[in-house]
Amino acid sequence: MxxxxxxxxxxxxxxxxxxxxxxxxxxxxxxxxxxxxxxxxxxxxxxxxxxxxxGRGALAREFLEADISPSFRVNGSTMPDSEEYAALLDSNFADWRLKIDGLVVQPREFSLVDLKKLPARTQITRHDCVEGWSAIGKWTGVPLGSLLRSIGLKPSARFAVLHCADELEKTLDGSGRYYESIDLIDAFHPQTILAYAMNGKDLSVGHGAPLRLRVERQLGYKQAKYVMRIEIVDSFSGLWGGNGGYWEDRGYEWYAGI
Missing domain, CATH: 1.20.5 (Single alpha-helices involved in coiled-coils or other helix-helix interfaces)
Structure with missing residues (x-):
């Protein structure tokens, strides 16, 4: 080349x-x-x-343990307001399952135990919020790309849509439920992980327990919390506002690269 x-x-x-x-x-x-x-x-x-x-594979800067912020602000939802999530929390997420479906060869569901048995990646990175603040945290989780490889993608697959447990607006059509999406370039980036731990401990509720996305080359609103399902699609046409995310449907940019 x-x-x-x-x-x-x-x-x-x-x-x-x-x-x-x-x-x-x-x-x-x-x-x-x-x-x-x-x-x-x-x-x-x-x-x-x-x-x-x-470059497509360029890595976001990674930091040292000494650089970890003494406090890391909780932003957005502090806890999903639903009976379903409350029940999952009461069981310490023993009954929680991550569903991956859509344009995949073999749809699957993973428990939190299943995910923790898979090869993990730990990275210390900076979270940059669109509101103007930043913090450095240590994240551990499963590379999203490895999960997608394990179930196989159909040729028409283009985007990974993350459906979340938090509902920021009560709407009849479900458009108030938080969701986000990334393309497959970012989905297979080595620093794109489904994190279940922060700073050496299981995720707190405020930071997205039991699972959140870390897509390190984009702004904070792309880092979806409380992930319940990943749907592989070829377009956003069937998703509420059709723009690929809760905030994007309300005017934010879909690609929030930094």
Whole structure:
């Protein structure tokens, strides 16, 4: 493979981000539906530029034990408000199961015990929140890619959708339930894990027990907590607002790369 020089990469990134800025500059003159299309197009440009600059397999910075933050803020839900989750918590998640289905060869369910028996990865990384704060934590869990390989993906698979236990808005159609998604590039990234432990202990409820996503090259709202099911899909068309996530349906960017 031909290696791209640093100066060439900077030129390509500058050109791409310039196109993004130009697209956004014209947003105000467009109709709302057209404006949404422009923003989605600009987001795609940003994602491609980010991955071109860093490389698909580039790792987020990892830190030392001494760097772990003395306190790590709980953000978003502090505990899902449902009888189902309360019952799971009462049993110390003995009855909890992670379901993986959709465009897979062999749908499966994993207990927490099952996941803890699998090869794990531990990483000390920085969590960057869209609200402007950061904290460093130590996460241990199962690489998502290894789980997906174990069950097999169908050729049309494109995205992993994480359905969660927390419901931020009470809605009849279920659109208030938290969900997130990533593409398969990020799903198979070595630092993308389903974490069941933080700083050497089982996840606390506030931090997403029993299982949460860590996709380390994206902002905090992508790190879905209280994961119950992973659905492999080819598009977001059948998912509530159709934008791939709870916050994305409310105007946030789907790709939150850092």
């Amino acid at each position: 031909t290696r791209i020089s640093l100066s060439r990469r900077r030129f390509m990134i500058g050109s791409t981000l310039g196109a993004t800025a130009a697209a956004l500059a014209g947003y105000g003159a467009l109709k709302p539906d057209a404006g949404g299309a422009v923003l989605r197009s600009a987001e795609q440009l940003t994602m491609k530029a980010h991955r071109l600059l860093q």
